[in-house]
Amino acid sequence: MAAALAAMVVLALRTVAGAASTPAAAAATTSRSPVIYIFGDSMSDVGNNNYLLLSLAKCNYPWYGIDYKNGYPTGRFTNGRTIGDIMAAKFGSPPPVPFLSLYMTDDEVLGGVNFASGGAGLLNETGIYFVQYLSFDSQISSFEQIKNAMIAKIGKKAAEETINGAIFQIGLGSNDYVNNFLRPFMADGIVYTHDEFIGLLMDTIDRQLTRLYKLGARHIWFSGLAPLGCIPSQRVLSDGGGExxxxxxxxxxxxxxxxxxxxxxxxAKLPGARMYLSDCYSIVMELIDHPEKHGFKTSHTSCCDVDTTVGGLCLPTAQLCADRRDFVFWDAYHTSDAANQVIADRLFADMVGSGAVVPRNGTSPPRVVSAPAPAHASPARMP
Structure with missing residues (x-):
């Protein structure tokens, strides 16, 4: 579960200083809505993998997006909104657009961007059998392209100030377990003990977040892992059947x-860095242990009953549950729109409670952009 969550975030609500001469620059420097950058896996992907022709990690099937605008797939691995979509609305911002939907000359490079890619992990080898995806290292390189495009439009000073005051939301790590360490055919689970594997992951995150810091990131919310052993795709592997x-x-x-x-x-080491761990584990565990507390009825299986299906996705042949709001999980890996709302509400409350985030008044569902075109439809947008 990516993760999700989520999904993780850096915020500055101040107006960007240093007005520029172009209209695009003026718009960027006078907007008071926070700029949000999202890095992640399928829990956060809003259509990037749709632009990757060879990617096997896609969800362009009927049922996905059934509770989103117009009811058709958008590249989101759920029936409606992602946690990132809901969080953006709470900050008074539209959902960040997919990176691969942009030309580097678009004015949209000055706003929020979503780099998340289904199948991605912290490690470059994670998700390799999905053929094409953006690993975290690739997502950081994509962000660097956005920064360079911003500099070309509004100058280095304004670009740096925008990035220094942006929200960086990072939700990765779940696939490094579910689609790597726990897979018997992946080398990492054979080569490393778990203590060694965590050491490898921490060394990798250290390098990656330091790289983001050098690119200007200051406020980072990194989503902790959810209780991965309780997602439907893992429960079916238990000896007791469903535990x-x-x-x-x-x-x-x-x-x-x-x-x-x-x-x-x-x-402590990086001046001005404010990096936080979002507690996704306890939030999701509460949904699983006490679903009725939040209006759910089922938390042990997926709405479309694909727990044992290869891939665990809601294919067009899947039989949907009678009421999608009753289920914490949409498919074998991903939470439902209703669950994402609960998770986002709690994460936002924790962020505000920490004193690191000032709340805004936008809490309704976000303005929705059109579904991204498939990879072959706009190759010129590939960076």
Missing amino acids: CLDDVNTYAIQFNAAAKDLLEGLN
Whole structure:
């Protein structure tokens, strides 16, 4: 589950200083809505993989997007909004657009951008059997392209100030377990003990977040892992048939503890860095253990009943549940629109409670852009 969540975020609500001479620059420097950058996997993807012709990690099937604008697929791996969509609305901003939908000359490069890619992980080898995807390293390189495009439009000073005051939301790590370490045919689960694997992940995150910092990121919200042992695709692997996998949940808890220590270390080492770990584990576990508390009825299986299906996605032949609002999980890996609302509400409350974020008044569902075209329809947009 990517992760999700989510999904993780850097915010500045101040007006960007340094007015520029072009209309595009003036718009960028007078807007008071926060700029949001999202990095992640399928929990956060809003259509980037639709532009990757060879990618096997896509969800362009009927049922996906059924509760989104016009009811058709948009590249989101859920029935409606992602956590990032809902968080953007809470900040009074439209949902960040898919990176691969942009020309580097578009004025949209001055606003929020979503780099998330289904199948992606922290490690470059994670998701390799999806053929084409944007790993976290690739997403950071894509952000660097956006920064260079911003500099060309509004100058280095204004671009730096915009980035320094942006929200960086990062939700990665789930696939490094679900589609890597826990897969018997992937080398990492054979080569490394779990302690060694966490060490590898932390070294990788350290390098990646330091690179983002050098590119101007200051306020970063990194989403901790959810209880991966309780997602439908993992439950079906239990000996008892449907129980949570305690060892996998323990892995997630250990990852989160190590990530929290790492972020605190980076804050101490990097001047001006404000990096936080979002507690997705407890939020999602509460939904799983007490679904009725939030108006759900089912938290152990997916709405479209694909827990044991290869790929775990809601294919057109899937039979949907009678009421999608009753289910925490949409498919075997991803939470439903209704669950994403609960998760986003809690994450936002935690962010405001930390004192690091000033709330805005936009809390309604976000303005929705049209669904992105397939890869072959606009090759010129590929960076």
